[in-house]
Amino acid sequence: MGYKVVVAGATGNVGREMLNILAERQFPVDEIAALASRRSLGTEVSFGDKTLKTQDLDTFDFSGWDIALFAVGSGPTKEYAPKAAAAGCVVIDNSSLDRYDPDVPLVVPECNPEAVEGYAKKNIIANPNCSTAQMVVALKPLHDRAKIKRVVVSTYQSVSGSGKEAIDELWDQTKAIYNPTDDREPKVYTKQIAFNVIPHIDVFMEDGSTKEEWKMVVETKKIIDPAIKVSATCVRVPVFVGHSESINIEFEDHLDEEEARDILREAPGIMVIDKREDGGYVTPIECVGDYATFISRIRQDSTIDNGLNLWCVSDNLRKGAALNAVQIAETLGKRVLKKG
16 A cells, blocks of 8 residues: 655646656655646646646645645745645645754755654654755765764755746856847846856845855754754856755864765765766766765865865755655655555
């Protein structure tokens, strides 16, 4: 006996990936419903070799459904997730709405699978921010060995993290560079994204950081260890899919780069590709469509005691969003619901 699963936001980039990954990983589904807003009602989406017609999120009855994967943004989630949860359906939420609620577990299954067992307080489990998800997959096995004191991370985040309109904006601006009569002003972003980088993701906060940077700080603490200090600079780059991160780590204990490489090779969800030669590392274009978080450029940082540098790349629509949500559902099934 399998699960009755709902995907809310099924016509968006992340929702479509959720459906793809549920099918790819053969999640034990007895029945599946694809939900969308009224303006997308009836749109067809793929689930394996099946085609689903979207149903109206506004009128959907969640009673009798087991798991709902939400990819609809914080506004609709605030309205509809409590309804699903109250009907007995466990919500796995990709928005930022409940990530910082102490009664809602924030889960990356490679790091804190046991946290799913705290879902029952609100019947909601939160999926972390895309940039946090791939970073903590890399940090956790190293933290278990040498205890991390401080992390300094710079991100290079693709436009797909901002949705389809951002992908279109990069495409249209890129074409316009070669056609001077076809000028495309920024709409999604504050400045031109084509052939440019923008050190600004989400809104600015009082201390000068952006909310994306703040998310990486508080989510890393919640998922791994509240004692870890994190300094983040988040940058949007003209890449369609795939987030990259340059991560500097300071440990309490010495950790040799060779041992770190061995630890990461054995860690779940990680693929180490780290050759000190031309092309001996992974770039975003190579990680698209893959489940793994890729680690390259592992090396000692001689400027601090017990320091390491590494390069981290992952498909943000997968590990950064849809894949992690499905992995949470799998973990919830194995540890708690035990169907399928």
